Amino acid sequence: MKKNYYITTPIYYPSAKLHLGHAYTTIAGDVLKRYKQLQGYDVFYLTGSDEHGEKIETKAKENGVTPKAYVDEIVAGIKDLWELLDIDYDRFIRTTDVDHEQAVQKIFDRLKENGDIYKGEYEGLYCVSCETYVTPSSAVDGKCPDCGATLETVKEETYFLKCSKYVDQLVAHMEANADFILPESRKNELLNNFIKPGLQDLAVSRTSFKWGIPVKGDEDHVIYVWIDALSNYITALGYLGEDDELFAKYWPADVHLVGKEIIRFHVIYWPIILMALGLELSKQIFAHGWLLMDQDKMSKSKGNVIYPEYLAENYGVDTIRYYLMREVSFGDDGQFTPDTYITRINTDLANDLGNLVNRTISMTNKYFGGTVKSHNVTNEHITWLHDVQTKELASLNANMDKLYFSKALEDLWRLVSATNKFIDLTSPWALAKDESNTELLEAVMYELLKSIEIISTYAKPFMPATAAKIEEQINIEAVTSFETLEVSRETYNVLETVSPIYPRLEKEVEVEKIRAEMQRGMDEAKAKLAKEEEIEFDEFKKVTMKVGKIVSCETHPNANKLLKFQIDLGNETRQIISGLANYYEPSELIGRHVQVVANLKPVKLRGELSEGMLLTTDTADGKIKLIFLDEHEVGAELL
Ligand code: MSP
Secondary structure (H helix, E strand, O other): OOOEEEEEEEEEOOOOOOOHHHHHHHHHHHHHHHHHHHOOOEEEEEEEEOOOOHHHHHHHHHOOOOHHHHHHHHHHHHHHHHHHOOOOOOEEEEOOOHHHHHHHHHHHHHHHHOOOEEEEEEEEEEEOOOOEEEOOOOOEOOEOOOOOOEOEEEEEEEEEEOOHHHHHHHHHHHHHOOOOEEOHHHHHHHHHHHHOOOOOOEEOEEOOOOOOOEEOOEEEEEEOHHHHHHOHHHHOOOOOOOOOHHHHHHOOOOEEEEEHHHHHHHHHHHHHHHHHHOOOOOOOEEEEOOEEEOOEEOOHHHOOOOOHHHHHHHHOHHHHHHHHHHHOOEOEOEEOOHHHHHHHHHHHHHHHHHHHHHHHHHHHHHHHOOEEEOOOOOOHHHHHHHHHHHHHHHHHHHHHHOOOHHHHHHHHHHHHHHHHHHHHHHOHHHHOOOHHHHHHHHHHHHHHHHHHHHHHHHHOOOOHHHHHHHHHHOOOOOOOOHHHHHOOOOEEEOOOOOOOOOOOOOHHHHHHHHHHHHHHHHHHHHHHHHHHOOOOHHHHHOOOEEEEEEEEEEEEOOEEEEEEEEEEOOOOEEEEEEOOOOOOOHHHHOOOEEEEEOOOOOEEEOOEEEOOEEOEEEOOOOOEEEOEOOOOOOOOEEO
């Protein structure tokens, strides 16, 4: 009988464009789903988008659209990305889906009725960017410890979730279930830093903005985004909805895959909500690390990102899936570097796997016209290959059980190498010279093809398109279960001509191309950042700019780069110091009209008072030019 398996990813904030780091969690979930399916499980894989909150409300306003219109467009992009990356999810839940919103209201009501949610008043520090309250002790210089944004002090009437009531139960559960939180190191961190020092009740409603699910009967309050978001794991299955068949079938979740920065919500608040609802707790929360670029978390605002679209278009989706799962040990932080990425493609995919498939197919064609059948012949090399298969697959399965994707791929690649070595050990070209060896030669070719079939099937969760291509080249039906590998085929009948599954890349050229693409992304982010620093008109109006006439100009007595000006502003004369000595002769400036910032606080520059600033531009060759306004009246204000 099929067993059920339920996997979730976090639901994503609709930020303008998801990067490779974001794709990491979703790819891992998809790999796990496909692996479990091949094991015979009936899997439900959930992903989605987390669309409410103040940040979205503000962004939408800045863009002049409604929050819903704003998220609709971005969510469409997220779905396109998952399609591109071959993510086979069963539901994409949006927290704006009507069934979700209704169920969340019911969840809130239920907790209120049970006394697990009560009304009170909150005063404290709040991070708008993370949509979370921050305790004074965890704030760093008045800034959010997670994202570094400046914290706001807020005071509002709010509903609270009685976390304190469930602490003992939670700690007992964590201690009794070794696999509840993985990797284990995260568990101790949470227990010691957050739970044991005393968990405060959590503020679970907001009145300071509107874009959220309203509390029924108290519509000034919207439900805190994390309660809304976490509940998706059960509302997606129909919990408290019209049809809860999926909930009955798949809950509790087998694994919630989350990034390490959101583990606190999943390990503390989510179980507390479930306990308060009287539901079974999820079986496991696995916190993976971050994908880094040069030691820094890949993040759009830092501009150190690479987008999956570019890599997929140039190197194929499977290279991304393989690289992320192979290069980054799941649970730890890992790096994306163009160099290791191209090396992995060339070494693991083109050389090791690609060559194995290509050599085997061409030898099968050369020696047997493409068709080989199984024989009862064996020798020490065949036995050795079988032993390697048994050993590596056992290790692979054990590693997959622990979500050690990278180690599982190491096991699989040891089998790839062994199969390549098997060719050298058996030397089919030597066997082909003597007709008495035909049977053994055919057995060797059969074993090679069998090993390739095994490899391609175990590689399938990681690289579905590549596995499909191998199946096509060795001309077998798509394998849908690991079990079928145990039944031997009568024959293999490979295609006559095939192209390499991964052509070798010119490493330096490709690395340069990716670097250039990353630089382009970086420049784009910088330009965006500069744009985001735009100021309101009211702020601009605070600056007074006037046309001034240069009455006198001489070099600064104490600094040879500075000039000392007396400027006539119509009703007064000001002294202004400016760094123009390298660009102008004082005499050529007398009588010229220039643009002056007139209401700057005076400062002393090298002992001389400066009561304003002259506006300049810088030229492409690094020089500085004054802005002349000779045709404008002295003292006129610039508007
Ligand atoms: N909306 C919340 C999750 C709510 S779940 C009930 C959220 N969204 S997110 O869009 O910011 O992040 C989604 C996932 O992407 C998280 O698991 C996060 O850890 C992951 N990543 C974002 N940047 C990442 C890297 N640079 N590297 C690896 N994962 C990263 O959090």
